[in-house]
Amino acid sequence: xxxxxxxxxxxxxxxxxxxxxxxxxxxxxxxxxxxxxxxxxxxxxxxxxxxxxxxxxxxxxxxxxxxxxxxxxxxxxxxxxxxxxxxxxxxxxxxxxxxxxxxxxxxxxxxxxxxxxxxxxxxxxxxxxxxxxxxxxxxxxxxxxxxxxxxxxxxxxxxxxxxxxxxxxxxxxxxxxxxxxxxxxxxxxxxxxxxxxxxxxxxxxxxxxxxxxxxxxxxxxxxxxxxxxxxxxxxxxxxxxxxxxxxxxxxxxxxxxxxx
Amino acid sequence: xxxxxxxxxxxxxxxxxxxxxxxxxxxxxxxxxxxxxxxxxxxxxxxxxxxxxxxxxxxxxxxxxxxxxxxxxxxxxxxxxxxxxxxxxxxxxxxxxxxxxxxxxxxxxxxxxxxxxxxxxxxxxxxxxxxxxxxxxxxxxxxxxxxxxxxxxxxxxxxxxxxxxxxxxxxxxxxxxxxxxxxxxxxxxxxxxxxxxxxxxxxxxxxxxxxxxxxxxxxxxxxxxxxxxxxxxxxxxxxxxxxxxxxxxxxxxxxxxxxxxxxxxxxxxxx
Numbered sequence: 001x002x003x004x005x006x007x008x009x010x011x012x013x014x015x016x017x018x019x020x021x022x023x024x025x026x027x028x029x030x031x032x033x034x035x036x037x038x039x040x041x042x043x044x045x046x047x048x049x050x051x052x053x054x055x056x057x058x059x060x061x062x063x064x065x066x067x068x069x070x071x072x073x074x075x076x077x078x079x080x081x082x083x084x085x086x087x088x089x090x091x092x093x094x095x096x097x098x099x100x101x102x103x104x105x106x107x108x109x110x111x112x113x114x115x116x117x118x119x120x121x122x123x124x125x126x127x128x129x130x131x132x133x134x135x136x137x138x139x140x141x142x143x144x145x146x147x148x149x150x151x152x153x154x155x156x157x158x159x160x161x162x163x164x165x166x167x168x169x170x171x172x173x174x175x176x177x178x179x180x181x182x183x184x185x186x187x188x189x190x191x192x193x194x195x196x197x198x199x200x201x202x203x204x205x206x207x208x209x210x211x212x213x214x215x216x217x218x219x220x221x222x223x224x225x226x227x228x229x230x231x232x233x234x235x236x237x238x239x240x241x242x243x244x245x246x247x248x249x250x251x252x253x254x255x256x257x258x259x260x
Numbered sequence: 261x262x263x264x265x266x267x268x269x270x271x272x273x274x275x276x277x278x279x280x281x282x283x284x285x286x287x288x289x290x291x292x293x294x295x296x297x298x299x300x301x302x303x304x305x306x307x308x309x310x311x312x313x314x315x316x317x318x319x320x321x322x323x324x325x326x327x328x329x330x331x332x333x334x335x336x337x338x339x340x341x342x343x344x345x346x347x348x349x350x351x352x353x354x355x356x357x358x359x360x361x362x363x364x365x366x367x368x369x370x371x372x373x374x375x376x377x378x379x380x381x382x383x384x385x386x387x388x389x390x391x392x393x394x395x396x397x398x399x400x401x402x403x404x405x406x407x408x409x410x411x412x413x414x415x416x417x418x419x420x421x422x423x424x425x426x427x428x429x430x431x432x433x434x435x436x437x438x439x440x441x442x443x444x445x446x447x448x449x450x451x452x453x454x455x456x457x458x459x460x461x462x463x464x465x466x467x468x469x470x471x472x473x474x475x476x477x478x479x480x481x482x483x484x485x486x487x488x489x490x491x492x493x494x495x496x497x498x499x500x501x502x503x504x505x506x507x508x509x510x511x512x513x514x515x516x517x518x519x520x521x522x523x524x525x526x527x528x529x530x531x
Contacts, residue, residue, distance in 0.1 A: 010431070033438065104428060126385070127427035136427065166427045167386030167395065168363060171270070175293045 002052060003060040005249025006039050006074055007083065008067030011103030011131065012216060013038035014246040015046035018254055025049040026243050035067035043073050062253040064245055066104065066124075078252045080245060081109050081120050087248030088212035089115030091238050097207040099227070099235070100245060101198060101217030103131040108202045121201045127166040129197025131216050136166060137190050140173050141183055149222035152187035159189035169193070187222065195226030202231055212236045214244035261517055264306070264317045265509030266299050266333060267342070268326030271362035271390070272476070273298040274503050275306040277317070278510035285309035286503050295326030303332070319513040323505055325363065335516065340368055340379050342508030343474055348374025349511060350498040353470040358458060358487070358495075359504070360477035362390045367461040369468070380464040386426045388457035390476050393483075395426055396450040399433050400443050408482030411447035418448025429453070451482035458483070459490060472496045474504035 002024070007014040009031060017025040027045035031038045043054055043061070054061075054073045063074035064083040071077075084100040084107060095115070100107040105124035112118050127133055138145045159181055163169040169190075176186045194217075202211075211233065217223050218241035228235055238244060262284070267274045269291060276286040287305030291298045299322070307314060314320075314332060322333035323342040330336070343359045348370060357368040364383035370376050382388040386395070397404040411418070419441055423429040429450070436446050454477075471493045477483055478501035488495050498504065 033435075125424045125428075127425045132427055164384050165386045166425075167391050178293050 001060070001254070002050065002057060003250050003254040004043060004046065004057055004073075005083065005246045005251070005253055006043055006061065006063045006065075006068075006071045007243075007246035007249060008035050008039050008063060008065040008071055009102050010066045010105070011135075012242065013042045013065070013067070014243045015042035016243050016246040016250045017046045017050060017052075018250045019050060021254065023247065026240065026246070028242055031067060035070035036072060039063065039067070039071035040073065060253045062249040062256070064249045076253075076256065078249055080105075081107055081117065081122070083245040083248035083252065084214055085109050085111055085115060085117050085248065086251050087244035087246070088214060090247065090251055091244065092212050092236050095210055095212045095236070097202070097205070097211035099198060099202060099207070099211060099213045099215075099218070101131065101213065101215040101223070103135075103216060106130055106198055106201065108198070108205050108207060110205045110207055119205045121205050123197070123201065128164050129194050129201075133166050133169070133194055134190070134217070134220070136170060137173055140170055141177060141186065143183060143187070146219070148187055149191070149220035151184045152191045152222035153225060155182070155184040155188040157182070157185040157188065159185045161189045161193045191220075191222035192226055195223055195230060198223075199227055199230035202227075207231065207233075209233045210236075212238065212244070214238065214241045216242050218242075261318050261514055262312070262316055263510045263513030263517070264303065264320045265342070265506040265511070265513065266303055266320065266322045266327075266330055267324040267339070267503075267505035267509060268295050268299055268322065268330065269324045269361045269363070269505075272502060273302040273326075274506040275299075275302040276503050276506035276510050277306050277310045277312065278507065278514060280514075283507065284312075286500070286506065288502060291326070295329050296331060299326065299330040319517050321509040321513040321516075323509040335513070337509060337512050339505055340366055340376055340381070342505045342512060344368050344370040344376045344508065345374045345511045346504035346506075346508030347472040347474060349507060350504070351470055351472050351496045354472040354496065355468040355470060356462070356465070357472045357474065358462065358477075359473075359475040360390050360458070361475045362394070365389050365458060365461060367458075367465045369465045378465045380461050382457070382461055387424050387429070388454070388461065392426045392429075392454055393450070393477070393480060395430065396433065396447065399430060400437070400446055402443060402447070405479070407447055408451065408480035408484070410444050411451040411482030412485060413444040414442070414448030415445060417452065418445040421449040421453040447482065451480070452486055455483050455486040455490065458487060462491070467491055467493065469493055470496055474498070474501045476502055
C-alpha cells in the first residue's frame with residue numbers, strides 16, 4: 001500500500017510517499033506562482049523512486065499547508081498543526097512538543113506522551129519570527145540563506161535589532177550595514193530577534209524538554225541555537241525537517257485508509 | 261522672541277522658526293543615516309530662508325524619533341505634545357488629531373488649549389504606518405505622491421488586501437499584478453487596509469470634531485477620503501501637514517520661555 005502527503009507551503013511545497021508505513025520517497029520544490037503545479041510536481045517527484053504515478057495512489061493522498069486546496073491529487077486535507085504533530089511523533093515517539101517554523105507561519109504544539117495535541121499557538125499574521133524575515137534580510141545583506149545561521153554563530157557581539165516589524169527591521173539592518181557593523185554581528189541580532197518571537201509562543205504553550213523542530217527554519221543552526229538557549233532545552237532536529245508536516249499528512253492518509 | 265522647532269522623523273527631518281506667533285521659515289529634508297547631520301542640515305536650511313543665525317534663536321526644542329541626539333537643542337519634547345500644540349495653532353477647534361509618519365501613527369485627543377488628554381500609538385507594525393504606502397507605491401511602480409489619487413480611480417472598493425502584515429501583503433499584491441488587476445484597484449485595497457488600521461487606533465481614544473490630520477499621510481487623498489467617509493467627519497489639513505510637529509516644538513519653546521520670564525518677574529516682584 002502506498003500513501004502520500006503534500007504540504008503546500010507559502011514558499012516551498014513538500015511531498016512524502018509512504019510504502020507499507022515507511023518513507024519511500026520525498027521531494028521539496030519552490031511553490032512559485034502556481035500552487036497547483038507545485039503540488040502536482042512535488043508529488044510526481046516523490047513517487048519517482050517507486051516508479052509509481054499519482055494514479056497508483058488510489059486517492060490515498062492528504063494535503064496540508066497554506067495552499068492545500070490547490071493540491072488536485074489530494075482527496076482530503078488536514079490541519080497543519082495535526083500534520084506537524086503526527087510527523088514529529090512518528091520520527092520521535094514520545095515527543096512532547098513541535099515547533100513548526102515555516103516561510104510565512106510559525107506553529108508551536110504541545111503534545112502528550114501519546115502524541116495527542118494538548119495546546120498550540122500559531123502566527124500567520126505577522127512576518128516577524130517567520131522564515132521570510134531571514135529571506136528578506138539575506139537579500140538586503142547579500143548573504144545566502146543557508147550561510148546565515150552558521151555566520152551568525154561566529155559572532156558574540158550584541159547588536160540588537162529593536163524593531164519588531166520586518167519592514168522596519170529592514171531599515172535598521174541597512175543602517176547597520178552602512179555603519180559597517182560586521183555582517184555576522186547583525187546576523188546574530190537578527191537570529192536572536194526571530195528566536196525571541198518563536199520562544200515567546202513556545203513558552204505560552206508551555207513547551208519544555210523533548211521537542212522536535214521542523215520546517216525550513218529548523219535547518220538554520222543559528223535559530224536552533226537561540227531557541228535552545230531561550231527555552232533552556234535541547235531540540236531534536238530531524239534529518240529533513242522541512243518534510244515533516246508532509247510526512248504527517250501521509251501518515252494521516254494511511255490512517256484514514258485503514259479506517260476504510 | 262524667536263524659537264526653533266526641529267522634528268527628526270524616521271523618513272524626513274523638519275525645522276521651523278517661530279517669531280512670537282508667526283512662522284518665519286521652515287525647511288524639510290529626507291532623514292539620512294545620521295540624525296545629527298539631518299538636524300543640522302534642515303536647521304541651516306530654515307535659518308537661511310529666515311536670514312538668521314542659530315545664535316538668534318532664544319530657544320531650540322527638538323522632537324521626533326531622533327530628538328535626543330540633536331546637540332544644539334536646549335530641550336527635547338515628545339511628538340505627541342508637539343503635534344497637539346501644532347494642530348491647535350492651525351485649528352483651535354481640533355479635538356482629535358491623527359498624525360502618521362513613516363514609522364509610526366498616533367491618535368491624539370486634546371482640549372481647547374491644545375493639551376493632550378489621551379492618545380494611542382502604533383510604532384511596532386508597518387501595516388499601520390506610512391511605510392506601508394511607500395512599499396506599495398514601489399511595488400506597483402507609481403510615485404508615492406500619486407498613490408492616493410490613483411486609488412480613487414478604482415472600480416468600487418478595489419481588491420481586498422487580506423494580509424495584515426505588509427511583508428505578506430507584498431506577495432498578495434504581486435499575485436494581483438500578475439493576474440492583471442489594475443493599479444487603481446490594488447491601491448484602493450491598500451489605502452483601505454491602512455485606513456482600517458487607523459480607524460482601530462482612533463477607536464481606542466474615541467473621536468470628536470474637529471478632526472485634524474497631520475504628517476505625511478495627510479497628503480494621501482486616498483487614505484484621507486476613506487477616513488472621512490467612515491468617520492463621517494471632514495478632516496482639517498493645514499498647508500504643509502509635515503511641519504506640524506516642528507511647529508509644536510517651536511510653540512513649546514515659546515511657552516517655556518514665557519513661563520520662565522513670568523517666574524523671574526514673580527521672583528523680582530517678591531523681592
